[in-house]
Amino acid sequence: MADKIAKRSKFVVVGGGIAGVTCTEQLASQFPSDEIVLLTAAPLIKAVTNFKQVSKTLEDFDVEEQPSSILEEKYPNVKVIQSAVRQLQAKEHKLQMENGEEVHYEKLCLCSGGRPKLFIQDNPHVLGIRDIDSAKEFQKRLSEARRIVVIGNGGIALELVYEVEGCEVIWAVKDKAIGNTFFDAGAAQFLIPTLDTDKPERDAPYKRTRYTTDRAVPPGTSSTDGRVQDQNPKVELGSALGPDWHQGIKLRGVQEVSHSVHVEYQCEVQKIYTPEDFLLSQQARQPSSDPSSDTGLWPVYIQLTNGKTYGCDFIVSATGVRPNSGPFLSGNSFAVADDSGLRVDDHMRTSEPDVYAAGDVCTACWEPSPMWQQMRLWTQARQMGWYAARCMAADLLDEPIELDFCFELFAHMTKFFNYKVVLLGKFNAQGLGQDHDLLMRCTKGREYVKVVMREGHMMGAVLIGETDLEETFENLILNQMDLSAYGVDLLNPSIDIEDYFD
Incomplete structure (x- = not known):
């Protein structure tokens, strides 16, 4: 039998979804002279395009499915290995691949998404x-x-x-x-x-441009995001759909x-x-x-x-996803959260040395900001992948790093039923119990605005339609200004609130 092919790399990322590709791109930019290895089982990866920072915490971007070769062309120091992961041996710092290769790493980031x-x-x-x-x-x-x-x-x-x-x-x-x-x-x-x-x-x-694949992944192998599938002949091939999949x-x-x-x-x-x-x-x-x-x-x-x-x-x-942590648990000592996600600290580190995780596969187990909560959405997959790469670099270089500002305030912008939708902070009064009040205004067919207030401070907001209030409300939530004096007039449409608080 032929000897296994062994490959060594300073950084290895598993998963071709948004978290994995973002992490790979950030590492490739920070370490242009080092080879970054991305492991993915399918020829298509997810790429963030048309990225725009709308405000301090709100982001707007498209998600595009591309051949992995495009990533290698963009970053010459990125090597994409198209193979499923058979087994992770965390103590030995190596991955066994379905194609017979062994991949050794100094730092590993698991971005295997959800199932x-x-x-x-x-x-x-x-x-x-x-x-x-x-x-x-x-x-x-x-x-x-x-x-x-x-x-x-x-x-x-x-x-x-x-x-x-x-x-x-x-x-x-x-x-x-x-x-x-x-x-x-x-x-x-x-x-x-x-x-x-x-x-x-x-x-x-x-x-x-749209790309499609012309093959199926055999049972027991993994998909674009590196996950190992159950023994099910109807295997999903790629990572999760983009926000504009339709x-x-x-x-x-x-x-x-x-x-x-x-x-x-x-x-x-x-x-x-x-x-x-x-x-x-x-x-x-x-x-x-x-x-x-x-x-x-x-x-x-x-x-x-x-x-x-x-x-x-x-x-x-269409009943949601669960963290795809299962393929990496055998033979290792990962701490796993109640939702099956790999527990990570505020440096995106798992309980196994030199193994990080980002995106849907992980569960944030640090003490969160009062205005932030984890939701397995595209924005957080991108943010976690980017931040995980910075943490891997900081740890390798023995440099300090603080929790990124994106974790200060939950902020998500999307579109439902052809309406722009912005969610900020504790938009559904998450964790506030009965200790909150709601202010609302609604114009049928045009806009819906709801803010969550507690003791005169804005804790969250839901904005549907072209309200142009997202940046103002973001500032009010972050600054925690006492708004008690304004009462219900806070949402009075005849008052140009942006002039007061921008």
């Missing part, structure tokens, strides 16, 4: 949307669909139900309102009418309707039926007025915990 939490495994009628390839599969199946059922209430579900046209959508959420992860019931009520109206025309055609992908079914979304609240999946089982089941009997009553057979039926059963062409599982 989709499908509510059921190995069902051909249940589709999880994770990467561009699974999004393409969704597009293909949707093109022949009359009705789909979407399970979930996170970002992917919110974007999907709004974007789908020409197909009836049954949306099952376990909460009392849509978008519970991102905003409250008031914001949900502001957005709901958008589901019953035609979407506006796009301002311009989407011109960004751009340039036609999401249309066979019906003439533009927008048709029916929401079922406070329910989850109870059972999935084949057509044969459905006909035999006594539970399938529904009142004739129920929208789930059908005269013809559907490929699959889903029974919800509220007692309703719907036939559909297929089911979309």
